[in-house]
Amino acid sequence: MAGWEVRPSDPRAARRMRLALWMLVLALPAVFYAGGWWQTRHMQVVVEERQSLQVRLAEQEQEVEGLRQRLAVVSSGEKVAQQANEQSRLTIKLLEEQIFKQQQDLAFYKGVLAPASRRKGLRIRTFELQATDTPQLFRYKLLLSRVGKDEKLLEGKLQVTVEGVQGDKQVSLELATLTQGLPDQLDDQVIHFAFKHFQAIPEAGRFAELKLPDGFMPRQVKVRAEIKGEKPLERTFKWIDQE
Structure with missing residues (x-):
């Protein structure tokens, strides 16, 4: 197939x-x-x-x-x-x-x-100064006292000046001028007082402030107290050592 x-x-x-x-x-x-x-x-x-x-x-x-x-x-x-x-x-x-x-x-x-002193009357006890952290700014207070047992007010006035050198000149500056613009500024060139035993300026023993002008080198503080009918009393305090 x-x-x-x-x-x-x-x-x-x-x-x-x-x-x-x-x-x-x-x-x-x-x-x-x-x-x-x-x-x-x-x-x-x-x-x-x-x-x-x-x-x-x-x-x-x-x-x-x-x-x-x-x-x-x-x-x-x-x-x-x-x-x-x-x-x-x-x-x-x-x-x-x-x-x-x-x-x-x-x-x-x-x-x-x-007091043990025999002389009666006013005493300018202290003018205390303290430096601050701000240049030319200082704190101060002044203490007056009285010797004797008289209870009548002891009245008078103070004139406080800071003496030093500005440039090459001897300069005397009033305390009132140095307090202008500060919290406890003095309005008068003289400070009036009236007390029996003692008085702090400012009051209560606290500190006030004063500011020196730039370039002013302080040497001392002169405090002059006047009481009517008496001989003026003066005392000088050396400026604090700032070093």
Whole structure:
């Protein structure tokens, strides 16, 4: 039988081949779907990780900012504490000096009220000076007393001058002029007084202020007291050492 070719036939193999082809055809969409799902899932994981990192970064930034603020508060608190401690130290020192000075004044006043001197009448006891942190600005107070048991008012007036050098000239400046514009300025060139036993100028033994002109070098303070009918009384006080 010419033209005919006999080939062995295996129906099972053909079915397996067809099944494999169908499975391949059906698997292609699943593969594409799986690939797309994996890519989507991977992107979702990446986005979630990025969001998580952003959240942690924001929390860390807040923590760092909180630490900075606490550090600033602590630093500021340390400065405030140091300033408070320094202020307390200065206050304690000032109070101790005031207590010591008051003890001295008390002892002095007792001596004034029970003097051993035989000469009666007015005494120019002290002209006290203190330097300040401001150049040419000084604090002062003056104390007058009376010797004797006379209960009548001792009345008179004072003239206080600061003597020194301005340039190459000897200059004498009135105390009233040096107090202008200051809290306890003197309105008159003379200071009037009236007392029985003692008088502080300013009152209550506190200090007033005087300001020297720039370039003026003080040497001494001259206090002159005049009482009607009596010889004027003068006393000179050396200027304090400012070094």
